Amino acid sequence: MRALNQILSDEGLCAVQRADVAGLFGHGARALIGEGFRIGNRPLDTVRLPELVERFVAFYAAEIAVETRPYPGLVAALRRLSLRGFGLAVCTNKREDLSHAVLKGTGLSPLFSAVVGGDSLPEHKPHPRPLLEAIALAGGRADMAVMVGDSETDIATARAAGVPVIAVDFGYGGRPAIEFGADAVISHYEELDQVLEALLLTR
Structure with missing residues (x-):
């Protein structure tokens, strides 16, 4: 979520809530970014998508366990x-x-x-x-x-x-x-x- 919202913020879009995209967790950065742009009512330039994915992954990798926790039990x-x-x-x-x-x-x-x-x-x-x-x-x-x-x-x-x-x-x-x-x-x-x-x- 933090990686996605960082990308959206960099692109001048509003942050999304977990409930908006939780169903796409596990489907990869492309799907999350695409949904973030859709929610923000902005067409996603597919030519720029690889660059956005690269930035997403770099942010995610650098802070991968900051808020990640194992489920109870x-x-x-x-x-x-x-x-x-x-x-x-x-x-x-x-x-x-x-x-x-x-x-x-x-x-x-x-x-x-x-x-x-x-x-x-x-x-x-x-x-x-x-x-x-x-x-x-x-x-x-x-x-x-x-x-x-x-x-x-x-x-x-x-x-x-x-x-x-x-x-x-x-x-x-x-x-x-x-x-x-x-x-x-x-x-x-x-x-x-x-x-x-x-x-x-x-x-």
């Missing part, structure tokens, strides 16, 4: 799973370098053994390969893995990879998580262990 849940021997990986369409920076800035890096970003492979979500690669890098097997996500893209990725998927209903999906067709939906990470066990028992 996430760290405890990841630690519990790690202690039980689960391999943990991140599969995201965010650039890999930015993904590592977010994890480092929030102190989450030590909990994950693999990160596959949107530029790690020729394919990106919802193609199944990034998820299957993340599972393999974490030392896992697709037939014993579960994905946790917050968007329709996440559910589509898991389905394509043949992996069960748990949706959280507090992410940036843009629509109620129940509509995405996940195998289960949780409202807090305290629920993760029990739901995870139930899904693994059905494998």
Whole structure:
């Protein structure tokens, strides 16, 4: 949000509110900038878009964890799973370098053994390969893995990879998580262990 509003301010446009663009989180800087210009009733010059994206990413990268926080219960849940021997990986369409920076800035890096970003492979979500690669890098097997996500893209990725998927209903999906067709939906990470066990028992 800070990166987007900085770009809009530089361009003489008013700041947008989180509710205006939350459904586009996870869709990249281009989508956010485009929506910011649309809200500001100004046509976006597509020739200038690469420059705006570059400035957005530079600002975002420099202050990537200033206001970023893990969701309540996430760290405890990841630690519990790690202690039980689960391999943990991140599969995201965010650039890999930015993904590592977010994890480092929030102190989450030590909990994950693999990160596959949107530029790690020729394919990106919802193609199944990034998820299957993340599972393999974490030392896992697709037939014993579960994905946790917050968007329709996440559910589509898991389905394509043949992996069960748990949706959280507090992410940036843009629509109620129940509509995405996940195998289960949780409202807090305290629920993760029990739901995870139930899904693994059905494998």
